[in-house]
Amino acid sequence: MKELTSIHNQRVKNWKKLQTRKYRRQTGQYMLDGWHLVQEAIQSGLTIHELIGTKAALAEHSDIVSRVNAVYQVTPEIMRHITETITPQGIVAIVDMPNLKRKPALPLKGAWLLLDRVQDPGNVGTMVRTADAAGFAGVVAGDRTADFYSPKVVRSMQGSQFHLQLFEGDLNKWIADFKQQQSPVYGTQLNPAAKNFRDVHPGTDFALIMGNEGQGMSDELLKQTTDNLYIPMRGQAESLNVAVSAGILMFQLNAQN
Amino acid sequence: MKELTSIHNQRVKNWKKLQTRKYRRQTGQYMLDGWHLVQEAIQSGLTIHELIGTKAALAEHSDIVSRVNAVYQVTPEIMRHITETITPQGIVAIVDMPNLKRKPALPLKGAWLLLDRVQDPGNVGTMVRTADAAGFAGVVAGDRTADFYSPKVVRSMQGSQFHLQLFEGDLNKWIADFKQQQSPVYGTQLNPAAKNFRDVHPGTDFALIMGNEGQGMSDELLKQTTDNLYIPMRGQAESLNVAVSAGILMFQLNAQN
Known part of the structure; x- marks a missing residue:
């Protein structure tokens, strides 16, 4: 010593x-x-x-x-x-750290959470922790998402980085991979015209995309999804915290819960 | 000026x-x-x-x-x-501020969130914001819960304090009021022997209690509830963030969503 x-x-x-x-x-x-x-x-x-x-x-x-x-x-x-x-x-x-840029084996099995420019480290860490609890296979950080291995994210993950797979990459490519293997890709939107999340049947192989805290998902990605989901809100709240929304959706969508 | x-x-x-x-x-x-x-x-x-x-x-x-x-x-x-x-x-x-110690009119209508020693201001604020979005009537802070009107809680509530009712009080008394009017009171427990939250039918008038970040709900309160609920977890995660758990439960339990 x-x-x-x-x-x-x-x-x-x-x-x-x-x-x-x-x-x-x-x-x-x-x-x-x-x-x-x-x-x-x-x-x-x-x-x-x-x-x-x-x-x-x-x-x-x-x-x-x-x-x-x-x-x-x-x-x-x-x-x-x-x-x-x-x-x-x-x-x-x-x-x-694992090599975040490595390529996962195709086809992609299980439920995956994709993060589109989620900026708050506490939100990113909490979502990884929740994905772990919801039985997800992995989490993918797109460009401009808080770094998985920053001290604040590590604190919020509470060890979940040891239980599921973490990747960084171009979400366009990840979406294309899911769609090519016919696995649904669910976007999320703060828009009552989008699909009510309760109308989606739980599945085993799919991707769920959460967007930036202020702006939501990018229009470019919203266009590529299978469906865009909405959580109907009562009361006068304008939105939910992104980590809370992700938790509600992950526990609803994953049939393996 | x-x-x-x-x-x-x-x-x-x-x-x-x-x-x-x-x-x-x-x-x-x-x-x-x-x-x-x-x-x-x-x-x-x-x-x-x-x-x-x-x-x-x-x-x-x-x-x-x-x-x-x-x-x-x-x-x-x-x-x-x-x-x-x-x-x-x-x-x-x-x-x-409203008078947090005022007495609400009985019977208590709608869905209520009760907080048992939730200490993190961000968690308390996020739960109030989520309760608003989930159509809850109000939130009650028991002893040793972060103050609703502290700057950090106010920041996280994002204005939801204007949309629902906030109270402070002895949770024992609140539980007794709900039970007297035959409204169910749901506790939460990190214990797979507790009731799976998916087995509860959504209702309109009820109370949900969330506990301290580290220790959960007090044993004293757990004994007084109608049912204690558990969110089944896959993977190896040991727990969920309390605000994420609260979000999953509130959107599941409130029939008014």
Whole structure:
């Protein structure tokens, strides 16, 4: 175990840089914050490249510490610095991201959630977590969607990245793949003229697309779907939070629930 | 129109104090941030006690400004100071809170959401917004639930406080009222032995209780319900975000959707 006490140490600087998308892409790694996520990562067979903890936190879990080669004991100040949180959990691990640009095997099986420019990290993370609970096979981030491995998304996913597949790609191509294999692609629209989501029969292989918080889905994608769905609203609310809408739709549409 | 330039002005100090629950309770007032909410407040017949804006923001909406007696032009610095946000929208209004402790007329009609120690302001606000969209009559905050009129909850409610009724109270008493009038009270539980939410027939007059983010509903309340519901989860997710769960349940249970 090595002990680090200065935030000017080069290793500390590199850990902090994992807060940026650019450095995560460059290294192919990201940071997990907290024992719960570290344990989930180990259970899912991931290699812990570096385990970083305060003295108190490392002492609590000697079982895990003994299984990792590179363990660093740091000060609470360094921990706050690299996690950019005021009250970090005292333990972080550096692990590999999957290759988000890889190509999945065709035909695409199961239910898939496609995200069109969803910008809030909390919304993206919550939707991944909900997709996991709703038995979805994977989530695909289109252009300008919050990065799956940013610290805020990772926090909201609560480990669901270990349970389903995450991809990044051109949603036009993903839609074309689903349609070619005759799997329905459902868009979503804040428009009472669209199809009531309750009129869709639950299925097993399909895609559901959620759009940007303010603007919804792009017109370009809306034109390519099999059906565009609407959640009828009572009262005078103008819209639902996108993660709440996604939850209602995912639990309704997936026959495997 | 008065112009204020110092954050040490007593009026500015009072506005800032509205960030605290204590001062809101003392004055019976809270702050709306942004034109959208100010317009909703006016439409719902609320009196704007004070309208505070930057020069640029006030110039944009002279129609509204002309209808308010007390208008204050402030610096961007004062605006950031009183809203405690980095990029405020440039306009805030001071309006009355309803009396949250008032007693609703019995029998209780419609669907009601009861919150048992829900702590995250974003979750509380999102649930009020969703309850509005799902046609609920009102939302009741039990002890230790985030304050409906805190700035973060107000931001997440997006104006839904003008569309449904908000109360604070002892949930034990609310449950007793529903049961006395033979309306079902549904608790929620992260326990597969509880009743599958899909097995409940949608109804018109009922209560749904959501619990704390980490601990769920209190055992004391779980014992008093008509039924405790569970959302069956696939995959390996351990739970759903409480606002997502609430959305799925509210849209399922309310026959008025």
